[in-house]
Amino acid sequence: MAETARISVKDVCVGYGGKPVQSGIDLEIARGEIFAIVGDSGSGKSTLLKSMVGLLPPLKGSILFDGKPLEGEAEPGVEKGPPPFGILFQGGALWSSMTLLENILMPMEMHGHAEPAAREALARFKLALVGLAGHEERLPASLSGGMRKRAALARALALDPSVLFLDEPSAGLDPLSSRRLDELILTLRDGLGITVVMVTHELESLYAIADRMLFLDGEEHKPTALGPPAELAREADSGKVREFLSRRGLSDQPHASQTEASS
Numbered sequence: 001m002a003e004t005a006r007i008s009v010k011d012v013c014v015g016y017g018g019k020p021v022q023s024g025i026d027l028e029i030a031r032g033e034i035f036a037i038v039g040d041s042g043s044g045k046s047t048l049l050k051s052m053v054g055l056l057p058p059l060k061g062s063i064l065f066d067g068k069p070l071e072g073e074a075e076p077g078v079e080k081g082p083p084p085f086g087i088l089f090q091g092g093a094l095w096s097s098m099t100l101l102e103n104i105l106m107p108m109e110m111h112g113h114a115e116p117a118a119r120e121a122l123a124r125f126k127l128a129l130v131g132l133a134g135h136e137e138r139l140p141a142s143l144s145g146g147m148r149k150r151a152a153l154a155r156a157l158a159l160d161p162s163v164l165f166l167d168e169p170s171a172g173l174d175p176l177s178s179r180r181l182d183e184l185i186l187t188l189r190d191g192l193g194i195t196v197v198m199v200t201h202e203l204e205s206l207y208a209i210a211d212r213m214l215f216l217d218g219e220e221h222k223p224t225a226l227g228p229p230a231e232l233a234r235e236a237d238s239g240k241v242r243e244f245l246s247r248r249g250l251s252d253q254p255h256a257s258q259t260e261a262s263s
Helices: 045-052 100-111 116-129 145-156 175-192 203-209 229-235 239-245 247-252 256-262
Strands: 007-016 019-029 034-039 060-065 085-088 163-167 195-199 212-217 222-227
Touching: 007 045, 019 045, 019 212, 019 222, 034 045, 034 175, 034 203, 045 163, 045 195, 085 145, 100 116, 100 145, 116 145, 145 163, 145 175, 163 175, 175 195, 175 203, 203 229, 212 229, 212 239, 222 229, 222 239, 229 239, 239 247
Parallel strands: 034 195, 034 212, 085 163, 163 195
Antiparallel strands: 007 019, 007 060, 212 222
């Protein structure tokens, strides 16, 4: 029997006020896959992401996690548990008046995650996972951009989700910090078996970590390519997709860390 996809998007149309931004979205994302959503500026990448996490109901179609819709997880009269995913927002969205430890503890306390006596140890473990052990009492404003992104990633992991949604995770980072974040995402996927869905416009990150990608065309208002980035750069039916993926010739270049390792 075939394994149920971690996420299934079936004939989905997304948009605002009844006006479609993207239509005809059909895809399945496997357990442990790193899946990227890319496309033109204003093509609806973040709109699709909002629909996938339940912030914006699709105009049409269904989005399932392990074969079930988000709204169907709890039985009538039973309190709904935490969502099966964590979210890293583009700006990090850390609570500025709270320490990093308090930022991680907050969602645990809100959802009654784990025993109260164990929460602080778990929160410290999440920060250690992203390389921030020893920084528990610092405020977000005292951190570099890369450290804030890692702290926000630790908070997204607070409730032990099976899926991570990342909205432009490398936005605003210098190349070295971006590369380190890519490597961290790969480490988390490999170590935890977590599924990652990310919106990105960073080609280097796309080629470095994405198993597959979906290209949303802003002019046609529909997806025009689905597959591994390097393969689509060579063989996509759409010339627009091939051109998008060949900017700076990254499709033929190894990731920067690989280049350094071989030099």
